[in-house]
Amino acid sequence: MDGQQVRRVVIAGGGTAGWCAAAALSRMLGPLLDITLVESDDIGIVGVGEATIPTVRTFHNFLNINERDFLRATNGTFKLGIAFENWGRPGDRYMHSFGTVGRSTWVAPFHHVWMQAKSEGYGGKLGDYCLELQAAEAGKFQTSDQGGLNYAYHFDAGLYGQFLRKISEQSGVRRIEGKISRVEQHPESGFIHALHLESGEVVEGDLFIDCTGFRGLLIEETLKTGYEDWTHWLPMNRAVAVQTQAQGPIQPYTRAITHDAGWRWRIPLQNRVGNGLVYSSEYLSDDAARDQLLGSLDAPRLTEPRLIRFVTGRRLKTWNKNCLTLGLSSGFIEPLESTSIHLFQIGVTRLIQLFPFNGISDALANHFNKLASDELDMVRDFVILHYKATQRDDSPFWRDRRAMSIPDSLAHRIQVFEENAVAWQASGELFRIDSWLQVMLGQGLQPRGWHHLGRMIKRAQAEKFLSDMSSGIDRAVAGMATHESFLRQYLG
Ligand SMILES: Cc1cc2nc3c(=O)[nH]c(=O)nc-3n(C[C@H](O)[C@H](O)[C@H](O)COP(=O)(O)OP(=O)(O)OC[C@H]3O[C@@H](n4cnc5c(N)ncnc54)[C@H](O)[C@@H]3O)c2cc1C
Known part of the structure; x- marks a missing residue:
């Protein structure tokens, strides 16, 4: 007997959060775990999230990722900070550099x-x-x-997920393509026992990581963990995103430019530019937001504008029973300071450090939740500023x-x-x-x-x-x- 009580880890969702979790767990603890990731091509990923902060490099070092391989695979560029335009007063500009x-x-x-x-x-x-x-x-x-x-870096979110998927599969992660149709709980403890897929396949586990995006299929729809809404401080609840052709020199920074009811981003990659308008639906209609974004583009468009809805806030617990949530299912602070990817990368790092080999306990989960929640409060304050x-x-x-x-x-x-x-x-x-x-x-x-x-x-x-x-x-x-x-x- 090796005394290990948690061995089968099931990751639900294969967006950036799911594949980051899979890559980190498999690279750091692979031989001790049996890791499965379930994702649905039909549902797809949110597909934005292209600007990062320098902690991403610590995460990559930790996974032994070669920088050149990563940049080539993701059309990545370097980022030295964010230029904030018209924030203090119209016409102002300052740089938050790293x-x-x-x-x-x-x-x-x-x-x-x-x-x-x-x-x-x-x-x-x-x-x-x-x-x-x-x-x-x-x-x-x-x-x-x-x-x-x-x-830090700018990169293509879809290609980054594929890059991490390759690392994960090479490190032994089993990927299942399919739609989760039911989450089975233990009748008394409420712990998650298995994911049932539309195909009829059943995926059992000891620890589940919910990376299913905003819906939070496990953490919310199943475990009813609850959500703390921060809209009164950060009222942005929509974004419309579009990609354009690369134009002019590739700037080594993100631009965050205000408009009357929010701001818009401009993120330069090697081969194209990501653009998005973030706004509050209380102050701007979706049609007007779309028109404003299209009117602000400085190069021909490569994609159709895409609307994304969100509610700023956090899940009341990051770790509930035998389920941990990472990525958009754990909550969301709008992308102004590019913090989301960091938050799930630090989340999975913390899980590796506190991995429940000896069984899941409330004390351990509470400790994890306190660290996550304190960190998030400070990020929230920084963005509200x-x-x-x-x-x-x-x-x-x-x-x-x-x-x-x-x-x-x-x-x-x-x-x-x-x-x-x-x-x-x-x-x-x-x-x-x-x-x-x-x-x-x-x-x-x-x-x-x-x-x-x-x-x-x-x-x-x-x-x-x-x-x-x-x-x-x-x-x-x-x-x-x-x-x-x-x-x-x-x-x-
Ligand atoms: C407008 C906007 C801009 C952003 N910009 C940045 C940024 O610049 N920097 C940054 O760090 N972050 C940014 N983010 C956040 C970033 O996009 C996300 O944190 C990141 O993409 C992770 O998403 P995810 O993996 O949690 O969810 P998703 O990408 O939504 O992935 C969810 C996964 O779950 C799967 N799934 C869902 N339901 C089922 C089911 N029933 N069965 C099987 N599979 C299922 C889907 O198939 C998918 O694989 C931004 C977010 C938004 C909304």
Whole structure:
């Protein structure tokens, strides 16, 4: 007896979440598990989700994925951040880059020294001290080995799923194509016992992972776990998406451009561009959204516009009985900061770390749920910040965002920042101080005070320190290749 009580893992759904879960579990724990994935070609996948954050590279390293193979297979490009256009006020633009801003000391982060300099009339822009931001603005790129850049990717969501499927099948995952028509529960415990397919096949398991998309076939339709709706903070509930031909240089960043009732994305891949308009149906009709998106395209269209409906919020439990939910079935925060893929990649990583070899217990599930829920709260606050901290008053949508109430946790962050320019990354939190800082300042929040470390340094010395740093960054960026030529040379 090896004492292992959970061996048969059944993944329901083969979108990005399902195949990420399959690839990670099979690569890391494969010989100890018997993994089956069920997906239905008839139902298909949501097929959007093409911008990521740098944690995707940690996940790929963990799976031993070769970067060139991955980029070639998915038409991938590099991403150094997101350009936010017209968020604070119409005409504004700022970059939330993945870089570190300046050089911090243990006494105070760099921006306090910069704020002191600004108050004395020098110091330039905060972005002058961030390599990733300057490289993004210049359309330049180099991989970390050569240039020390922190980066993520843009890729084709459908091709990424296929790439992960190949890894999973090579690592022993059994794939079944078919529609799940019934979920069988144990009559007393309510634990899931098996999935019944339309074909008559029955797939039994010890642990089930629900990756069936928004519907949550196992976690919600079967286990009735419940959903916490965050529409009052993030009212976006629709997106219309369309692909266009590649046009102009391939920018190493995502664009997030506001409109009267939301925003639209532009995500450049090697061979095409993904475009989408995110909006609230309370403020914009589907027809008007479609027209607006089509009117904003800068290149010929490759696909028909596709409407996607969603409700922002989260499932009350990520792990309920012997079912875990990953991906859209676990909840959804709109794609403004490209966090969904990260959330299920960290979710499956956590499952691997806490795998219930010795049986499923409430204590373990509660621990897992607390980690997932705390992390999600902080991501939610970060996204709400973009809407709350605006000076826009040119449409009912933006006026309502300025006036809306926000979670206490975010109100506290904003207050501390406005009073003392203090920002922080809490334990277990995804976004670093640099992210909070770039977005808070970019959205137009103006701290009234800051740490006085900068006053300890003589002006001539401080000026030299700042100008050496920014000119060092300029020189490094000047020496980089353009993103496009780097991609060509790197991928051969
Ligand atoms: C508008 C929009 C933009 C987004 N942009 C980003 C982004 O830029 N970055 C990011 O990180 N994320 C983004 N996301 C989120 C991202 O798209 C998803 O997190 C990701 O695609 C994972 O989806 P999924 O696998 O959970 O669900 P899906 O892709 O919907 O897959 C569901 C799977 O379940 C299967 N299934 C369902 N029912 C059954 C059944 N009865 N029997 C058998 N199989 C079944 C389907 O066949 C499919 O394989 C975006 C989402 C939206 C809506």
